[in-house]
Amino acid sequence: xxxxxxxxxxxxxxxxxxxxxxxxxxxxxxxxxxxxxxxxxxxxxxxxxxxxxxxxxxxxxxxxxxxxxxxxxxxxxxxxxxxxxxxxxxxxxxxxxxxxx
Amino acid sequence: xxxxxxxxxxxxxxxxxxxxxxxxxxxxxxxxxxxxxxxxxxxxxxxxxxxxxxxxxxxxxxxxxxxxxxxxxxxxxxxxxxxxxxxxxxxxxxxxxxxxxxxxxxxxxxxxxxxxxxxxxxxxxxxxxxxxxxxxxxxxxxxxxxxxxxxxxxxxxxxxxxxxxx
Numbered sequence: 001x002x003x004x005x006x007x008x009x010x011x012x013x014x015x016x017x018x019x020x021x022x023x024x025x026x027x028x029x030x031x032x033x034x035x036x037x038x039x040x041x042x043x044x045x046x047x048x049x050x051x052x053x054x055x056x057x058x059x060x061x062x063x064x065x066x067x068x069x070x071x072x073x074x075x076x077x078x079x080x081x082x083x084x085x086x087x088x089x090x091x092x093x094x095x096x097x098x099x100x101x
Numbered sequence: 102x103x104x105x106x107x108x109x110x111x112x113x114x115x116x117x118x119x120x121x122x123x124x125x126x127x128x129x130x131x132x133x134x135x136x137x138x139x140x141x142x143x144x145x146x147x148x149x150x151x152x153x154x155x156x157x158x159x160x161x162x163x164x165x166x167x168x169x170x171x172x173x174x175x176x177x178x179x180x181x182x183x184x185x186x187x188x189x190x191x192x193x194x195x196x197x198x199x200x201x202x203x204x205x206x207x208x209x210x211x212x213x214x215x216x217x218x219x220x221x222x223x224x225x226x227x228x229x230x231x232x233x234x235x236x237x238x239x240x241x242x243x244x245x246x247x248x249x250x251x252x253x254x255x256x257x258x259x260x261x262x263x264x265x266x267x
Contacts, residue, residue: 003107006215008148011111013209015118016210017202022122024194025186030173034134037165038118041141046155052148055221057235060150064236067160068247072254074165078172079261085176086264096185 008049015042026069033077040070086097107147114140127173149220152229157158170189 015038022035046065051059084096115138120133138161145154209215236244 002218003104003147004216004218006209007104007107007111008144009215011114011144011208013202013205014115016116016205017198018115018122020201021194022199023117024198026122026189027187028127031121031130034130034143034169037134037161037251038121038137040108041138041161044157045144047139048148048153052150053120053217053220057232059105060153060232061236061240061266063150063153063176064156065247068155068251071160071165072198072251074168078168078260079258080264081172082175091176092125098203 005049005053005061008045012042012049015045017041027094028063029081029091029096032093033074033081037070037074040066103147107144110140110143110147114144123185128170130172131166131169134169135162138162138166149228152232 019035019038019042022038023032026035028031044066045058047063047066051057051063053101085091087095088098090096114137117137121130121137124130124133125199138157142157142162145151145157159166
């Protein structure tokens with residue numbers, strides 16, 4: 001018996017909501033970044049599941065691009081984080097108001 | 102057989118994802134995220150995407166999580182441990198999340214496009230060879246753009262994290 005497609009999609013939905021919760025309510029910037037990784041990974045599950053069930057390679061190719069862009073994003077984000085901690089010595093998202101946001 | 106493995110990996114990945122969001126210590130969050138990525142790569146294997154599973158382990162578990170742990174070691178996280186969540190004003194975010202979750206669940210469960218149980222046949226032959234041919238022939242321009250983006254991110258990260266002179 002094979003697993004139906006909707007199970008993978010539901011797993012993606014659950015992981016997406018958990019990751020969005022982490023982005024919205026956590027106070028530590030590091031954990032917010034980790035939750036962002038979780039969001040991107042749940043989208044990857046969707047891409048690969050659809051690609052598998054509809055017999056199309058493009059799902060996997062888009063997942064490869066998502067992983068590459070995620071690596072770039074994490075490198076830049078952690079660089080910004082290190083610069084931020086060096087200049088402001090805070091890790092709390094609600095204390096980073098240099099741009100008056 | 103298959104649904105049992107899927108349920109096992111899915112349950113463990115959801116539990117570890119909840120641990121990422123709820124853990125007090127960022128190191129625990131990072132380790133839970135590592136476990137979550139390993140389970141997701143197992144799910145990629147179940148989806149017959151072994152290349153993606155290996156890339157997932159190399160890039161996420163091998164590179165990104167080590168980067169996270171390095172940064173956690175570099176900076177002092179003790180003061181950030183004390184308060185997990187943003188003070189006040191969390192109710193709108195929670196309502197938004199619950200609405201989002203219900204909306205997506207209802208859309209997925211009501212639609213009949215997601216109910217196919219039999220995966221399409223993958224054209225036989227060497228799957229990874231076909232994947233590579235498609236990637237380097239049809240998607241050459243996005244591939245080059247991704248390489249330029251990675252180079253820019255490399256330079257940007259070095260410039261951002263460098264100590265200011267003087």
